[in-house]
Amino acid sequence: MDVLVCVKRVPAVGAEILLTADATAIDTRHLGFTIGPHEECAVEEAVRIAERTGGSAGVLTVGPPETEEQLRYALSMGADHAVRVDSPETDPDPEATAAAVTGALGELPPYDLVLFGEASADAGHAQVGFRVACALRRPVVGGVKGIDLDGAGGGTVTLRRATPDGVELHEAPLPAVAAVLEGLNLPRYPTIKGRLRAKRAPVRVLDGPGATGGLRTLRLRHRPEARAQTVVLGRGAAAAPAVVDVLAELGMVR
Amino acid sequence: MVLVVVERDGDGTLTEGSAEVLAAARDLAESLGVPVEAVAVGEPGDLPDDLVKRGVGRLHLLTHELLDDGSPSCLGEALAGLVADLRPAAVLAPSTDRSTEAMAWAAAELGMPLATACTEIRPVPDGTDDTWEVTRERAGGILLEDAALTAPIRLCTLRPGSPSPSETAAADEMTVHVVVPELRASVPRARLVERRERAAGMTLTTAPVVVAGGRGVGSSEGYAVLEELAGLVGGAVGCSRVATNNGWRPHADQVGLTGTRISPDLYVACGISGATQHWVGCMNARSILAVNTDPEAPMVTRATWAVIGDVHEVLPAVVDEIRRRSGR
Numbered sequence: 001m002d003v004l005v006c007v008k009r010v011p012a013v014g015a016e017i018l019l020t021a022d023a024t025a026i027d028t029r030h031l032g033f034t035i036g037p038h039e040e041c042a043v044e045e046a047v048r049i050a051e052r053t054g055g056s057a058g059v060l061t062v063g064p065p066e067t068e069e070q071l072r073y074a075l076s077m078g079a080d081h082a083v084r085v086d087s088p089e090t091d092p093d094p095e096a097t098a099a100a101v102t103g104a105l106g107e108l109p110p111y112d113l114v115l116f117g118e119a120s121a122d123a124g125h126a127q128v129g130f131r132v133a134c135a136l137r138r139p140v141v142g143g144v145k146g147i148d149l150d151g152a153g154g155g156t157v158t159l160r161r162a163t164p165d166g167v168e169l170h171e172a173p174l175p176a177v178a179a180v181l182e183g184l185n186l187p188r189y190p191t192i193k194g195r196l197r198a199k200r201a202p203v204r205v206l207d208g209p210g211a212t213g214g215l216r217t218l219r220l221r222h223r224p225e226a227r228a229q230t231v232v233l234g235r236g237a238a239a240a241p242a243v244v245d246v247l248a249e250l251g252m253v254r
Numbered sequence: 255m256v257l258v259v260v261e262r263d264g265d266g267t268l269t270e271g272s273a274e275v276l277a278a279a280r281d282l283a284e285s286l287g288v289p290v291e292a293v294a295v296g297e298p299g300d301l302p303d304d305l306v307k308r309g310v311g312r313l314h315l316l317t318h319e320l321l322d323d324g325s326p327s328c329l330g331e332a333l334a335g336l337v338a339d340l341r342p343a344a345v346l347a348p349s350t351d352r353s354t355e356a357m358a359w360a361a362a363e364l365g366m367p368l369a370t371a372c373t374e375i376r377p378v379p380d381g382t383d384d385t386w387e388v389t390r391e392r393a394g395g396i397l398l399e400d401a402a403l404t405a406p407i408r409l410c411t412l413r414p415g416s417p418s419p420s421e422t423a424a425a426d427e428m429t430v431h432v433v434v435p436e437l438r439a440s441v442p443r444a445r446l447v448e449r450r451e452r453a454a455g456m457t458l459t460t461a462p463v464v465v466a467g468g469r470g471v472g473s474s475e476g477y478a479v480l481e482e483l484a485g486l487v488g489g490a491v492g493c494s495r496v497a498t499n500n501g502w503r504p505h506a507d508q509v510g511l512t513g514t515r516i517s518p519d520l521y522v523a524c525g526i527s528g529a530t531q532h533w534v535g536c537m538n539a540r541s542i543l544a545v546n547t548d549p550e551a552p553m554v555t556r557a558t559w560a561v562i563g564d565v566h567e568v569l570p571a572v573v574d575e576i577r578r579r580s581g582r
């Protein structure tokens with residue numbers, strides 16, 4: 001089976017987030033970049049499916065040249081080909097991203113399964129995968145935490161979806177689209193060999209459609225925080241009575 | 255009109271999130287001088303009575319056997335058809351997975367933008383252009399984003415905990431408009447083949463206390479004392495992504511952006527630094543107790559209470575103290 005995973009380069013923010021002077025983006029001068037955990041699991045799953053079925057695992061991103069760093073990370077995890085759809089923006093509007101992915105899927109050889117994260121780790125629009133599925137008229141399941149290929153011989157895939165009340169199994173005819181969640185698997189760490197291979201691997205670059213969408217960031221803000229000063233109950237084991245006093249006050253122990 | 259996508263619980267009652275969206279829609283509709291209408295899937299049940307009290311005068315009921323699967327392609331296509339017919343000023347839905355996915359499909363079908371996870375919608379009703387302003391949560395609320403939403407029909411999903419619903423004037427009457435959408439036979443769709451309910455019992459989201467551990471716990475065995483404490487206070491065990499990635503705990507225990515977002519009465523964060531992606535998962539806890547060797551750790555400086563120390567010393571002492579006092 002041939003699987004394609006769409007990944008997005010996002011800043012790896014820590015405990016504090018600095019904004020640019022015009023507050024339209026995160027100040028990334030001192031930050032590294034990563035892909036989101038949902039997408040990391042999608043890459044891992046694609047690599048496992050390719051290994052198991054003798055197929056291929058591709059990765060695709062929409063963005064400027066520096067986003068190839070994240071494609072190479074996916075290659076170092078075991079993906080075997082990478083595509084960048086050129087776009088001047090690192091954080092495009094979801095309509096524009098979906099148009100770029102849809103356009104690229106029209107040019108690339110066909111894939112049996114296209115995987116997305118349920119939501120990107122920075123913008124979190126939670127819509128690109130569903131837009132692409134709509135444009136391509138493909139079946140789509142979101143919130144996926146399990147992919148079962150037993151029916152693949154008969155042209156179907158079973159997708160396990162996590163819901164607030166439990167689990168649902170959906171059967172989709174191939175080719176299909178899934179938006180996945182972290183927890184789908186435990187992603188591997190790249191090996192040295194994988195990293196070396198990824199460094200040399202070619203990245204295919206496609207022209208983007210240059211589409212824009214109707215959602216434009218005006219400014220980013222920190223959410224107002226209303227937390228009182230921390231009360232330090234003590235140090236080490238000696239703080240235990242004070243901790244239990246608090247638990248008792250909250251009615252959690254007698 | 256402002257059209258609201260409403261969801262119902264298993265027993266047919268309006269969800270809390272839907273009630274909040276209805277309240278927000280009413281405020282928005284009032285400022286625009288237009289009515290509120292609702293759309294739901296399935297049988298009417300008590301819904302018309304419930305909605306009329308909330309100021310809704312018309313309910314569009316989408317009925318089609320394919321809609322029962324909850325597939326975004328079916329619900330999205332049905333919604334897009336209805337929206338194209340009604341041409342409302344805005345369509346608001348709760349930001350649940352199910353509604354968000356359907357709205358995303360509908361937005362694509364309509365060729366329109368969609369603003370998800372909104373906390374506020376500010377119409378610019380002077381009619382000069384199609385642009386409204388929204389505030390939305392980025393990445394589960396790590397940051398807020400003010401965005402311009404430009405479309406003739408504004409599609410938005412709303413985060414829960416938005417405005418507190420004020421007293422509503424009931425609508426005069428309720429009209430139920432049953433719609434049987436024509437879902438294209440040419441679109442291949444996923445089919446629901448099985449549904450498994452979660453076993454009853456306490457989960458991370460329902461537990462009043464969550465005792466969570468991060469890198470500072472050091473190993474999967476290290477969680478035994480967290481399990482013990484959680485048992486004594488009637489809580490559940492949670493963890494950070496470091497614990498999940500190290501295979502110490504299952505992903506179902508992970509609190510945070512890509513784990514679970516919780517709002518317990520008390521969150522006990524043991525050996526967890528408080529990275530933003532973790533913080534968004536626990537920031538709605540009513541109170542936080544941090545146990546950390548580093549007094550400057552962000553989790554410590556944001557906590558209600560803190561103990562500075564090694565989890566391996568502090569937690570056993572707390573467990574002993576609880577047992578001593580209760581004679582257990």
Ligand SMILES: Cc1cc2nc3c(=O)[nH]c(=O)nc-3n(C[C@H](O)[C@H](O)[C@H](O)COP(=O)(O)OP(=O)(O)OC[C@H]3O[C@@H](n4cnc5c(N)ncnc54)[C@H](O)[C@@H]3O)c2cc1C
Nearest residue numbers: 468469470494495510511512513525526527531547564565
């Ligand atoms: C896109 C994205 C999504 C993410 N989603 C999530 C998510 O959903 N959930 C999540 O948790 N993380 C998430 N992360 C990871 C997050 O950024 C942090 O890396 C992670 O939360 C750190 O876990 P930690 O606090 O256990 O470890 P660390 O940050 O390493 O902190 C360990 C803490 O333990 C303290 N400590 C060490 N030893 C002891 C001891 N013996 N006793 C007491 N204290 C001790 C240290 O002082 C420190 O404060 C995400 C990251 C990204 C980029």
Ligand SMILES: Nc1ncnc2c1ncn2[C@@H]1O[C@H](COP(=O)(O)O)[C@@H](O)[C@H]1O
Nearest residue numbers: 006062116117119120124125126127128
């Ligand atoms: N710039 C991008 N390039 C490639 N894929 C993307 C991009 N942005 C988003 N995606 C994919 O779409 C998913 C959902 O993104 P979003 O709709 O922004 O939450 C992500 O998890 C990725 O799989």
